[in-house]
Amino acid sequence: MKLRRDVDAADLIKALSKLGYRIIRQTGSYIRLQSDDPQHTLTVPNHRPLRVGTLASILADVAIHQRLEKDALAEKLWP
Numbered sequence: 001m002k003l004r005r006d007v008d009a010a011d012l013i014k015a016l017s018k019l020g021y022r023i024i025r026q027t028g029s030y031i032r033l034q035s036d037d038p039q040h041t042l043t044v045p046n047h048r049p050l051r052v053g054t055l056a057s058i059l060a061d062v063a064i065h066q067r068l069e070k071d072a073l074a075e076k077l078w079p
Helices: 009-017 052-066 070-077
Strands: 022-027 030-036 039-045
Touching: 009 030, 009 039, 009 052, 039 052, 052 070
Parallel strands: none
Antiparallel strands: 022 030, 030 039
16 A cells, blocks of 8 residues: 555644554654553654655554554554
């Protein structure tokens, strides 16, 4: 599946909140998210739009944590 090219930080954070991620802090233009079951922390740059490589890296990290394929995760976040 080809990644969307119009995703900004706010869209990604909203989508990740469906999986239980919440904002724990922000330092400059970087937003730190955390999920609790099991604990996982990641950083999202507050950019508009996110670079495709950055988005792919974040989604790969979340997919490993959620034990999903990257394509299945993208479908779950943006149906």
